[in-house]
Amino acid sequence: MDQRKRNPCPDLTGRIVIPGAPEYNEARLDYNFFTSQDKFPSIIVYCQNTKDVSNAIGWARCHNVPIRIRSGGHNHESFSTGTGVIVIDVSEMKRVSLDKSKGTAIVEPGVTGQELYETLYKEGFTQVGGTCPDVGISGLVLSGGMGPLLRRHGLTCDTLLSAQIVDADGRLIRATENNKYKDLFWALRGGGGGNFGVVVSITIKVFPAKPVTWFNIGWDWNQPIEEVIDTWQEFFSKADRRWFSHLDLWSKAFPTDQFDKLPIKVLGVYYGPPEEARKELSPFLNIGRPSNQEIELVNWNEAIQLFDESTAIFISEKPEYKSPGAFAVDTLPPAAIKTITKTLRNTTSPYFNVLIFSLGGAYSDIAPTDTAFYYRKDKFFLQYTVQWIEDENASKRIREVEALRGRLLPYTGGDYVGNPDSRIKDYLTAYFGGNADRLMRVKRKYDPNNVFHFPQSIPPAPASWDYDWSVKHNGPWYNNELLDK
Incomplete structure (x- = not known):
């Protein structure tokens, strides 16, 4: 006999939030306000321990209530919440x-x-x-x-x-x-x-x-952007595992003065002294006229903070955005680079971003089937993100970012489950x-x-x-x- 038929439903334990509670309207939201604003869970359980989790699962099954699981609430498509569901939230553990x-x-x-x-x-x-x-x-x-x-x-x-x-x-x-x-x-x-x-x-x-060398080299849009992209991918497709880098590309309409950040940046860390890093990075320093040339030794905690400060741009406490992605098994050809630069140059969105991760090294030491994460042989991951302000047309911006992803599919494939795309x-x-x-x-x-x-x-x-x-x-x-x- 099913154990649930022999025993009564367990009581919910933990911190419980229901519709009508003062904190409900905030608790029901995930980080992306756009994808979570219309979702209304029946109950949210903030679990404090394993027993709370077990009770919540048992209660949900006993009452036939769909389950969603949430920790940080950063699922871009808000799959960790929903209407008429129980949200098992472990963020307080x-x-x-x-x-x-x-x-x-x-x-x-x-x-x-x-x-x-x-x-x-x-x-x-x-x-x-x-x-x-x-x-x-x-x-x-x-x-x-x-x-x-x-x-x-x-x-x-x-x-x-x-x-x-x-x-x-x-x-x-x-x-x-x-x-x-x-x-x-x-x-x-x-x-x-x-x-x-x-x-x-x-x-x-x-x-x-351990301390690392932080580098952040930036350009305005009046510089040779395609050369920056091509140089970056050639350098980091062959660099040894002492290097990690993002190529951070924002639209030409990006408000540089408002955020005090350049729209085109090669940034990352090098596990060695700044003098070595500067010598190795000379191909970038010789492209056009970089407006920023940070190459300095920092402690590890500072490096992590610098990544966040340099790349994160959110224009609201309740951001609305779309953020799909794709993997590139090889370096992007000139046609793909032109597609990226043309899109970012011509969009009217100030908050259209392409962030490219350098892969390889220890990432590729593991075979695609050794873990569930499959894309071990790819050289780069491309994350496409567009945000919009309140009076903008969200559908237009979503079509725009999806169109860029689609145009680059001849050169890329797949997506990262951490960057889900409901489409x-x-x-x-x-x-x-x-x-x-x-x-x-x-x-x-x-x-x-x-x-x-x-x-x-x-x-x-x-x-x-x-x-x-x-x-x-x-x-x-x-x-x-x-x-x-």
């Missing part, structure tokens, strides 16, 4: 335990990237995190996690040692690379948040926080490439009833797959050993 001797940390899911950076830095350590300060660490790990240490130590998910997750039956599972839940552990490293259960703690590797039809292939089928099989094993579902979630593998998999592998597809082959 913030404990961190550092083991210096082992170089590991146990972190609860509500800790943000900036909070973890600061906590670890006080002890002389750092994490392989991102550069957006408010993103929840659990969401970053589950998406993959691209940041300034990816060329030295890989993605955030590559530092994951174990994860504790509450499954659809309210059970606490500890998944590692070598235990009986190793298939789930594989899926959690890049398989996206909210698909398999609620992560309540992670154990990750941490690393000594992508074949989203499983776009986010997970050749790992999509395997993720669906893991989903069917751990959540066969699809309790954890949302727009663009991973569905369970269909029953029709069972026979073909069993015949091919002489056993059921859900066997751990077979699944890992």
